[in-house]
Amino acid sequence: MIIRSVQQKSDGKDMKLSHDWVPLEEISPELQKAVIASEDGKFFTHHGFDFDAIAKAYKDNQKGKKVKGGSTISQQVAKNVFLWNGRNYIRKGLEAYFTVLIELLWDKERIMEVYLNSIEMGDGVYGAQAASQHWFKKDADKLTRYEAAGIAAILPNPLRFKAANSSAYINRRKGHIVRYMRYVKLEY
DSSP: OHHHHHHHTTTTTOOOOEEEEOOOOGSSSHHHHHHHHHTTTTTTTTTSOOHHHHHHHHHHHHOOOOOOOOOHHHHHHHHHHSSSSSOHHHHHHHHHHHHHHHHHSHHHHHHHHHHHSSSSSSSEEEEEHHHHHHHHOGGGGGHHHHHHHHHHHHHOOTOOOOSSSOOHHHHHHHHHHHHHHHOOOOOO
């Protein structure tokens, strides 16, 4: 959050920071399902790493395709809470170390709670509660399935995309996420 605030200032923008931590019980189950559907379909079955996703991302990146990550929600928590953005081997090594610790010390419910309260979901907007207020003028526990899918759809680039009044591309992503959400069962 501090790094992004400094980036905003250096880009000549006003520094914005909106963040309200809420317990997982105060976050719509629809948003929990949406982020699993869009970010980490194997969240409840892996132990921090989705080796199939990592291998696919590596293969795609070797072919010169658009750089994609294979990071799980647990890996994203490690990066967002303990590290910095960037793509280098030192940070990735530290991310793996923290991911193992997170998976050993926290249950999936705690991992999801930290994830949904720490990720950026808009320019200077952090966490489910702040995002729900920013995009839909409501509390996080009141999000509908489609609104939750809208927030999840922008996670790859929350500075570029909008969860409300979205582009055709994001609307298509929302539709895909909503369809996949039907198969996500919260297993806390």
